[in-house]
Structure formats: C-alpha cells, structure tokens
Amino acid sequence: MISESAEILYKCDEFYHPESEGGINFLDPDLRIGEMVNGNNFIFSEKDKDLPFFTKATFNF
Numbered sequence: 001m002i003s004e005s006a007e008i009l010y011k012c013d014e015f016y017h018p019e020s021e022g023g024i025n026f027l028d029p030d031l032r033i034g035e036m037v038n039g040n041n042f043i044f045s046e047k048d049k050d051l052p053f054f055t056k057a058t059f060n061f
Contacts, residue, residue, distance in 0.1 A: 028053035 026033045027042075031054060052058070 022058060023048065023051040024054050024057050025049075025051040030054060 024031075025048075
C-alpha cells in the first residue's frame with residue numbers, strides 16, 4: 001500500500017561537503033518507482049531535479 005503523502009529525511013553526520021553529495025533521480029524509468037506513485041504532484045528542489053538516473057550516478061548507494 002502506498003500512502004497519500006510521504007516525508008523523506010536526510011541523515012547528515014558531518015559538516016556540509018558538496019563534493020561528497022550524490023543521489024539518484026527516483027523518476028528513473030528503470031527503477032519503476034513512478035509506476036507505484038499516483039499523480040504527478042511531486043515537489044523537487046532544483047538540485048534534486050538534476051540528479052542522474054541510476055546507471056549514470058557517480059555515487060550509487
């Protein structure tokens with residue numbers, strides 16, 4: 001079951017270090033997450049909009 005809303009929390013364990021940042025765009029069609037989410041009411045920061053898809057990510061977690 002998918003909730004109608006969700007919160008995403010970021011864990012930080014050091015001072016901000018932009019060179020260590022990474023992420024994956026959850027709208028990557030290969031991940032198929034978008035298929036499970038109803039609607040297109042996503043709120044992205046400008047930084048998150050520019051995240052690469054999984055296969056192109058430099059920092060894969």
